[in-house]
Amino acid sequence: MTAAGVEVSRVRAALDVGRPAEALRLLAPLLASDPENAGLWTVLSEAHHDASAYPLALAAAGRAVQLDPHSSRAHFYHALGLWNTHVLGRNPRWGAARGRARQAQDALRVAIRLEPFRAGYPVTLAQLLSQTGGTAEAQTLLRGALELEPQNTYALLALAELALKRRNAPEAQELATQVLALEPESVPGMGILAWAQLRQRNPHTALQTALNAVRMAPGDLAARVYFSALSHAHLPRPLARGGWVWRLAIIPHGGILLMPVLALGLTTRNVWRYRRLPPELRAAVALVRPMRREVGVTLSLLGIALLGVVGLMDARLALPSAVVMGMLMLGLVITLIVSMVKRGQFRLR
Numbered sequence: 001m002t003a004a005g006v007e008v009s010r011v012r013a014a015l016d017v018g019r020p021a022e023a024l025r026l027l028a029p030l031l032a033s034d035p036e037n038a039g040l041w042t043v044l045s046e047a048h049h050d051a052s053a054y055p056l057a058l059a060a061a062g063r064a065v066q067l068d069p070h071s072s073r074a075h076f077y078h079a080l081g082l083w084n085t086h087v088l089g090r091n092p093r094w095g096a097a098r099g100r101a102r103q104a105q106d107a108l109r110v111a112i113r114l115e116p117f118r119a120g121y122p123v124t125l126a127q128l129l130s131q132t133g134g135t136a137e138a139q140t141l142l143r144g145a146l147e148l149e150p151q152n153t154y155a156l157l158a159l160a161e162l163a164l165k166r167r168n169a170p171e172a173q174e175l176a177t178q179v180l181a182l183e184p185e186s187v188p189g190m191g192i193l194a195w196a197q198l199r200q201r202n203p204h205t206a207l208q209t210a211l212n213a214v215r216m217a218p219g220d221l222a223a224r225v226y227f228s229a230l231s232h233a234h235l236p237r238p239l240a241r242g243g244w245v246w247r248l249a250i251i252p253h254g255g256i257l258l259m260p261v262l263a264l265g266l267t268t269r270n271v272w273r274y275r276r277l278p279p280e281l282r283a284a285v286a287l288v289r290p291m292r293r294e295v296g297v298t299l300s301l302l303g304i305a306l307l308g309v310v311g312l313m314d315a316r317l318a319l320p321s322a323v324v325m326g327m328l329m330l331g332l333v334i335t336l337i338v339s340m341v342k343r344g345q346f347r348l349r
Contacts, residue, residue, distance in 0.1 A: 011043055020050035038068035045077040054084040072115035076124070079107035083128060092132045101132050119145040123155045135162055153179050153186065160192045169199035187213050191226035203234045203273070207281050214284075231288045235270040238263035238294065267295055 007030055014023040024047050031040050041064035048057035058081030064074035086100035093101075108125040115121065122145045126138035139162055145155040160175035173196035179189035190213040197206035210227040217223045274282065274291050 008040075008043070011047070015043075015047060015050060018050070020047045023047040024051065036067060038064045038071055038074060041067060042071060042074045042077055045074075045081060049077065049080055049084070054081060054088070057081045058085045070114060072111040072118070072121070075107050075111040075114065076121060079104040079111065079124075079128075082107060092128075098132070101128065104128060105132075117148060119149040119152050119155065123152065123158060126155075126158055130158070130162060130165075135165065138162060151182055153182055153189070156182075157186075157188050157192065160189075160196075164192065164195055164199070167199070169196045172196040173200070185216055187217050187220050187223045187226070190216075191222065194226060194230055198230055198233060204277065204281065206230055207234065207277070207285065211281065211284050227284070228288045231285050235273060235285070235289050235291075236266065238266040238270070271295065 007026060011023045011026045011030075014020070014026065024044070027040065027044050027047060031037070031044065034040060041060050045057045045060035045064060048054070048060055057077065061074060061078035061081045064071060065078050068074055082100055082104040087097045087104065090097040092098060105125060105128050108121060108128065112118075112121045112125065122141040126141040126145070129135070129138040129141070139159065142155045142159045142162075145152055146159075149155070156175050156179045160172045160179070163169075163172035163175060172192055176189050176193035176196060179186050180193065183189060190209055194206045194209040194213070197203075197209060207227070207230055210223075210230045213220075213223040214227050271291060274285065274289075277285060
């Protein structure tokens with residue numbers, strides 16, 4: 001092996017163990033001595049991508065495509081660079097992000113044409129298409145990828161997510177079970193399985209599955225996110241912004257008054273569901289959903305609404321009602337401040 005080959009192997013090893021900075025340091029002299037090497041530019045794009053320097057990754061991949069238009073890997077990293085630089089964090093169905101999303105998808109189609117027997121390319125394209133509404137094409141690509149690699153867990157997970165979007169929970173559960181048979185410690189597999197169980201009205205089993213994922217990988221943020229999201233789905237916040245209770249506000253005159261009443265009904269259902277959880281699950285959910293505080297807030301809002309009605313109907317009770325309403329509002333403000341402070345302290349830890 002030549003000296004350059006040895007250095008490229010060192011770059012590859014650095015990327016494999018998650019050291020993109022070291023890989024970039026090693027690549028600099030190689031590119032200085034061979035600036036027309038498309039393969040080195042492709043590896044440079046990969047290193048920048050691993051370092052989350054997406055604009056630099058896009059520029060390097062663009063240079064690789066110019067030098068070698070027939071390199072599938074160059075087109076693959078060009079697609080990733082386009083998506084992560086111009087689409088990531090934006091709505092890919094609107095505005096400039098929509099056009100960039102199509103460019104990234106087209107670059108991946110080129111990579112697939114150049115190397116049709118590589119399963120990773122169609123899986124990545126399917127994941128991007130699913131974010132822009134191309135679910136039918138995404139399913140076709142994923143099933144084709146599974147024909148190439150029947151045990152490709154990325155393809156199985158993507159298909160399971162699409163099944164959840166189609167509200168086909170049994171199919172999602174079956175696919176997630178296949179993933180876990182291949183990778184028993186797959187957090188995304190356990191998360192999708194938990195969502196499928198919840199959609200099939202097995203909330204206790206779903207929460208237990210998500211809690212098992214947290215215990216299996218306590219340092220994995222995704223595991224905690226799955227458990228938190230499932231807890232909120234099973235016990236929806238009564239006055240969450242954008243929730244159906246808030247939509248009552250558009251009803252003339254009576255909408256505002258109905259909101260606290262219906263919020264109380266939803267809170268009552270949440271408490272009933274919460275009390276039915278096994279003690280172990282209840283203790284875990286309590287860390288995500290402080291039910292006592294939510295019940296207190298809902299009752300306070302209901303009291304404010306009722307006192308407002310009483311004050312409007314009887315002028316003699318207007319002053320006492322206003323005083324009690326003020327006290328309740330002050331309590332709500334204090335509760336909000338305390339919860340914000342506690343949340344900030346939790347994040348600081």
